[in-house]
Amino acid sequence: MMDPPLDLDSVRTFVHIAELESFTRAAEAMGTSQAAVSLKLKRLEGRLGCRLFDRTPRYVQLSPRGASFLDQARALLELHDRTLASLSEQRRRLTIGISDHVAGPELPALIARMNSQDPQLVIEIRIGSSADLLQQFDRREIDSALIRLRSDRDDGSLIAEEQFGWFAAPGWQHRPDEPLPIATMAEPCGVRALACRLLDDAGVKWREIFVGGGVMAVAAAVMAGLGVAALSPRMVPFGAMDVGRRLGLPTLPRQPIMLHSRVKDGPSREALAALAAAFRGAART
Incomplete structure (x- = not known):
């Protein structure tokens, strides 16, 4: 048999x-x-x-x-x-916007995982600020948006919450008599706005020392010893130090990763679900 x-x-x-x-x-x-x-x-x-x-x-x-x-x-x-x-000549396309503060070093592996889920799916990834991506989603320019922005709307689902810290290069020292030099993303950036507001509320004098067009540029400025930046631990190079407690800086709250999607197609929805599950795992590690 x-x-x-x-x-x-x-x-x-x-x-x-x-x-x-x-x-x-x-x-x-x-x-x-x-x-x-x-x-x-x-x-x-x-x-x-x-x-x-x-x-x-x-x-x-x-x-x-x-x-x-x-x-x-x-x-x-x-x-x-x-x-x-x-057996089918039709190729599906899935356009996903991912916040620069969400897309980290794991992104190539996650894209490969989506492709293995559906090899015939054409995946288009757009990286940008959360606010800009949410506007693109509302204008139906993208199918889904994976962003770091909690809004008062009911069409988003919480994927994970991720802790942030104040990171600097190893051995970097702040001169107490000078304003805190910070490296930030260009506006609009929700993490930038939050970090600056918390510093102001805590009475910490600061000055902008570097403005990057992406998180990797900000992380590079940190490792070059220019100053500190509010970043997720998984976004900083190996060796970067969380100096928030040592410098008496305000605690950064956990930041949400939200998914907004209008995807209905079964295979595309499964590929997107695989991406979301992988980001949950990345945020927890």
Whole structure:
């Protein structure tokens, strides 16, 4: 009697868990429950006759058999998706605006993950300020906006909240008799406005020493020793120091990552859900 074929939905679930290193985030990316994800994995492990993950309450890690199966699983799904796509000449397009304070060093890997979710999906990414991207979304120039701006509207969903700090280069020292030199993004920037307001409210004298057109430029100015900047820890180069407590600077509140989307198409929605789940994981690390 011929053995039953592999269930592709279970294989896709396995790949999601492996890439996101979490049953919870895999469920979020697939728009299902954690129980459903666990059941699909259990069926796949039963069909393969081996354990694919070593699991504890604190981590999820590929087993040796799972690690060897991962590349084969990806290849199987890619062949399946390309076969289906070859039967249709229509290519879908998804235009996503991502705030410069959200798009970090993980972005290339996250785009690759979206592409693996739907290889025939044309992905267009626009980087800008949260306010500008939200206006583009309202004008229907982009399909979705992943921004760092909480507004009084009900069409956005909270993806994660991320802690910010006051970062400076290693060994950088502030002269107490001089205003605090800060590096900021160009206006309009919600993080810039928040940081300047908190400094003013705390009575901290400051001066703008550098204005960057992007977060990477601001981080570069920080590492060049120009001054301090309000940044997320995942956006600063290795070695940057949070000097907020040492300098007595006001505590920066946790900043939300919000998703606004009008995407209805199933495959595009799944690719966007995978992106959102990955950003949840990046913000928590």
